[in-house]
Amino acid sequence: MFGRLGGYLQLIAVAPSHQGQGVGSLLLSHVEQTVGAHSRDLFLLASHFNDAAHRFYARHGYREVGQLPAYVRPDITEHIFWKRLRSP
Ligand SMILES: CC(C)(COP(=O)(O)OP(=O)(O)OC[C@H]1O[C@@H](n2cnc3c(N)ncnc32)[C@H](O)[C@@H]1OP(=O)(O)O)[C@@H](O)C(=O)NCCC(=O)NCCS
Numbered sequence: 001m002f003g004r005l006g007g008y009l010q011l012i013a014v015a016p017s018h019q020g021q022g023v024g025s026l027l028l029s030h031v032e033q034t035v036g037a038h039s040r041d042l043f044l045l046a047s048h049f050n051d052a053a054h055r056f057y058a059r060h061g062y063r064e065v066g067q068l069p070a071y072v073r074p075d076i077t078e079h080i081f082w083k084r085l086r087s088p
Pocket of ligand 1: 023
């Protein structure tokens with residue numbers, strides 16, 4: 001999703017058989033380039049138990065900036081990740 005104040009990445013997924021080969025990084029890079037043409041910032045959510053995704057986003061320059069308890073499901077906290085894609 002695009003927006004003047006920020007873009008939002010709803011879902012990114014790579015088939016388990018193809019993970020760990022750089023495909024996710026390529027997809028994320030493409031999203032950042034596309035969203036960055038419209039928005040300065042990119043936001044996304046990752047569930048509290050998804051350590052691999054947290055590591056993945058941190059490695060790509062995302063900062064965890066908050067949490068949304070019981071946002072999607074009552075027993076799951078979503079962690080909010082943010083990256084500034086470019087200067088204003
Ligand atoms: C998160 C996800 C999209 C990452 O996709 P991916 O294709 O595995 O990502 P990459 O291969 O670019 O990077 C993943 C790891 O592989 C390693 N890697 C990257 N290229 C590599 C290569 N050529 N050879 C070996 N390892 C490599 C990276 O160091 C990275 O390590 P990290 O776990 O410390 O970050 C994928 O794990 C996924 O689909 N998960 C399930 C769905 C999900 O949780 N989506 C996110 C919801 S918010």
